[in-house]
Amino acid sequence: MTTPTLDHYRQLCTIRRFEQRLLDDFAKARFRGTTHTSLGQEAVAVGVMAALRPADRVVSNHRCHGHYIARTGDLAGLVAEIAGRPDGISQGIGGSQHIQKSGFCSSGVLGGMVPHGIGLAAAARAQGSDAIAVCFLGDGMLGEGIVYEAFNLAALWPAPVLFVIEANGVAQSTPIARSLAGRIADRPAAFGIPTESVDGNDLARMLTMADRLASHVRASGRPACLVANTTRLGPHSKGDDDRDEAELAQARRRDPLVLARPLFSEADAAQAETQAADLVDQAFALLEQSVPPAAPPVDEDQDPAPRNDATWYGGPPSNFLAHLRDALGALLESDPAVLLLGEDVEDPYGGAFKVTRGLSTRFPGRVRSTPISEAGIVGLAGGMAAGGFKPVVEIMFGDFSSLIVDQMLNHLGKFDRMYGGCPSCPVVVRVPMGGYRGYGPTHSQSLEKLFLGIPGLTLVACDNLHDQVRLWRRMLDLSGPKLYVENKALYGTAMMPAIDGRIGGFLARSVPSSLPLTALALTEGEADAVLLTYGGMVPLALQAARHLFEAEELRLRVVVVTQLAPVPLDGLVDALGACRRVVTLEEGTRRGGWGAEIAAALVERLGGGLRLARVAARDAVIPAAAQGEAWALPSLERCVAAVMEVIDAV
């Protein structure tokens, strides 16, 4: 049994004092927003942190102050953060729940951070470090499905993670008996994760058990779980505690500070308490000095770094699938930080669409098949990215990308911004979208619009005229996560090589933009209309241009976009030239889609005088039957009709 030191007791008191002061000041309206205190759970934080080494990583949740103080002792940075000041640890952007400093991070979406911790641990282990990661969970968090994806991933990978479940008996306001079936310890154990339970309010036992499990994780490289039974003495948040007085009185009898105090002499304990109070008072006193506010970074509808080098395909005859496979191979070859993760991506299967076939054989250990856990994989990849890797994740069907929205929106897309300058998560998530293959309503969609409005996320579409190696290199130069939209119908389509400034019988012009942007026309000079499109719609757009010229002598300029969001507006305006008749063509449904965003952006920039039409899938389910699918998805007829409409040639 490890004997607690006076320093441990001082930490308990510091956390307690800090959070009590916080609640007092919130009540006096000295802070705005919200906070979640860990009153009563201090011994868990102190016990676990005593077992960690400097290189270890800690992933916490909304109830994170105790963990942070026990890990760093940085009271000033924390109080400044909660006060929303730029000298806070997340520059005042994150606030109480979203803090990050030297290997510690927390976020307020329950469960979503757990796979991140696994990624951090896996990255450290892959780099030869013996560092481990600790993920703090609450018993209420066990209602979230992603936790079990994470348990499974941690056990299979395996990743050196210590899961600490702080079982305080209440999920916000609902007693755990009413929110959780079965026994807590059975859950990690079901995944083969060694699990121990401990009285989390007993500092000595906490120190002992945390040290034992952390050592086991470090030595084995495998996960373990510690269920720390504890008590929440305070409210869930600021004043929302409906538990009756008898229940609270019973909890207070198990107060970890009360239990620990007799281990020390009265004089020592009193001195530690005074020191803790002084530290907290000094930290809060810093708030008296004012500092100017800082603004978080913002996505503008423009290119931060336009580039004009042509990025057209110039390689040998190939279909898109083989070219993409070659491009991924080239990336793996040139950058050891690149990894490919996804369901069934290893040989001999090589992915549902065979994009990764052969790559796991060429790059053993760097191309890994995962469980069917879309959100978990992306979360893990985010952790590996934060740990120095450049993971590329394949989501088998783009339709399943709805399952990763929380990871892209609340996690990967936010880390570098809400933590105020933390390194970004350079994860690329590949999503094969699109129909025309008869796969039916949930395997034929183009859902990229779900990701159009996520600040910090770059939405990229590929096609069969841009060189994917160059596109990927440019894409990886941009910060933050990327969603890379492939199109299933494109896989079998031939790459169109650029020869002498011509692509597939069209005159091509590279428009300056941060990601490739190409204008194609059959003839020189002004266009009768401009068709803006991307991805799998490019062959249809070019077919429409040929048809309109052949039948009507109308000159359509096709502008192929690879950066869907943020909108590369400068490039689009450049590509429009003097033409003000614009048609957008996308395979996703029309309502609230890319075309709507483009139309709005163009009207805002160029004002009146624009004639706009959108061609998109009908706002309907995509039938599996061939006729129904053809009815639902964009067709040559509809492209031609839309162009005729903006030209007034109905």
Added chain:
Amino acid sequence: MPFEVLRAPHVNVNDLTLKLVRWAVAPWQPIKAGTLLCELETTKAAVEFTADRAGFVLPAVQAGQSVRVGEPLAYVFPTADPRQAAELTVASAEEGDVVVSRKARDLMARFGLSHADFPRHTAIGSDTVLAMIRERGLHPLDGPALTPGVVPDFGPDDIVLWGETNLATLAWDALQAGGGGRAAAYLPDQGGGALFDLPMLTVGQWDEMKRAGLRKVFACSAGRAARAAQLAELARLGLEAATVVHPSAVVSAAARLGAGCFVGAGAKIGPLAEIGDGTSVLAGASVAHHSRVGCHCAISDGAHLGGNVTVGDGAVVGICAAVNKRVTIGDGALVVSGAAAFDDVPAGTVLRHDGSLARPG
């Protein structure tokens, strides 16, 4: 290029997708120009697709499948070597074919031009071809080196056709069939080509034509304003704006046709119907009793107007459109092909298939 691509033809205006009904050839079968390859089906008819070159054929589309106009139907190889099929993975990379507009193709055929006359072009439009024709001084009616045709002597029934090629062709055909007159010369719009074997004249020759006995001119430039200007010009010149009626049309003795009208084959115009100046009622269209159609309108092929319908000046009723009895189509309105008008269509608006109204521009 190791093989050539046979593409789905553009059979009619309304069908951009064709269905492949059956193949008449087996893969790798030797073919020559004229060999029947397959049957294609449009919404209107079945069409036979024949080869225009020799070689060994490999179908690109299976029977029963749909194919878009312009997409590969079959590949033709110089030898029957199935290994060549591997090349097909790059078939669409051969999309580098030069696109030639239909107008340009007609002009090129007429003037004996080929792709080789337009090197480095990705697309050939009629403007490109006309420029080449001017450059070579080939066209007698276009450009500074203009040589007008010889003005013939005109008889009392002779009519000069003046305007764009399509309607002029229809008028020529109606007159050939016995439509009350004889097409004696053609005066094309700017950039227009020859019409059968008619002498080609220009607007600089009006006086000469009048001296040669010309009295009637059928005006057929496209568009309301152009047609109105033509009729005004004819009035100024003291020439009659001829109305041409195909002999198979049924026009009531109690119907009134204005000046410069055209009534196509099989069209019907009911009793007490009135057709304004410069209006065309095209093949198979009908205008029922008591209906009044304004000036410079087009009642397109197969369109039907019920009794007591009113159509304002410059309106267009599209192919096979239907206008219910007593409905009013306003000035300059458009009823798109195949639409049905059960309610009035306000001036300047477009009635779409779904019954909704749009306002162009």
